[in-house]
Amino acid sequence: MNGFNDGPSEQVMRRPASPSDPAESESGLPAQAWTLLFELLHTHMRNFPALAAEFDLSPVQAHVLRQLGEGALAMSTLANYLSCDASNVTGLVDRLEARGLVERKSSEQDRRVKMLVLTEAGAELRGRLMARLSAPPPLIAAMPDEDLAALRDIMRRALKTQ
Amino acid sequence: MNGFNDGPSEQVMRRPASPSDPAESESGLPAQAWTLLFELLHTHMRNFPALAAEFDLSPVQAHVLRQLGEGALAMSTLANYLSCDASNVTGLVDRLEARGLVERKSSEQDRRVKMLVLTEAGAELRGRLMARLSAPPPLIAAMPDEDLAALRDIMRRALKTQ
């Protein structure tokens, strides 16, 4: 449970951008664009635990549910995705299984492997989580339509050629 | 230490976009754009622990160093920033202080408050960390110049009007 800390109180609210900000300097174009995106990213990252907590999930659990969307996944593949040790996944899945959100199924082809699948309850929770996650943050929602369309097209191109 | 898990091995590399993907459907423009950005953000989030580990920092420690850049910060303010409990910050700072990266300084105005400042070593490490963080990821680096410029302008506008 990583709830918001009861309000801003007297928090100073400093500007997020640093003085040595590549986006304002003479650096290369990639650095300029990236630094700006980076702000958005970190703002979003800060909210992620609280957002996951809305569903009684830890950040990692939310991540797992997200990845587990489309079909079965071997535990080792999941470990790879999370960039963490395989032994870590064991306990992680133990807890999710105890809550009835996922199931281990032994693979037929390779009896060492255990495939993870969402239970019905897990799929339902994932649906609500994803709906909440894909709600655009204020910064995006406030953009004019041309900017949104341009942004979408740029990202589509980038993800496609990657 | 969250090192990369020794390479992709036979990892399947599924398409990141789901079938129920708002970016491909008839949803609103904000959702379409956001869903695509979301992919980028989560890819980056996945790498963050490994990136912090390059400097022998945990993800949270890296976050703290990032925030501690420009001047002293009260511990409670830091707790607010991290959206975590104040008691958590105690241990966090304990470890950073033990490594000689930050210092606690009692405030003159209010003797309850302890201000955090980077040591020289801390500032040096932060510099290297920030340089590494602001290096654009491959997806950005590979974009054509017009897209980069457009992206930068869009983000500038968005951050300004927000």
Place this chain on the structure above:
DNA sequence: GGTCAATGGTTGATGATGTCAATTGTTTAT
């Protein structure tokens, strides 16, 4: 002044997350 609530930080108990090293069972290669 003197009391009392609020605040900032620490401590202790507990659970989740992460690592590494070692183990078991099952492929796969030689």
Place this chain on the structure above:
DNA sequence: ATAAACAATTGACATCATCAACCATTGACC
């Protein structure tokens, strides 16, 4: 057939997170 590689688990241990309780200090109010 033996050996090497691999998938998952276990156990020991550090970190990160919560909450409840505590101490010292501050500020408000009578």
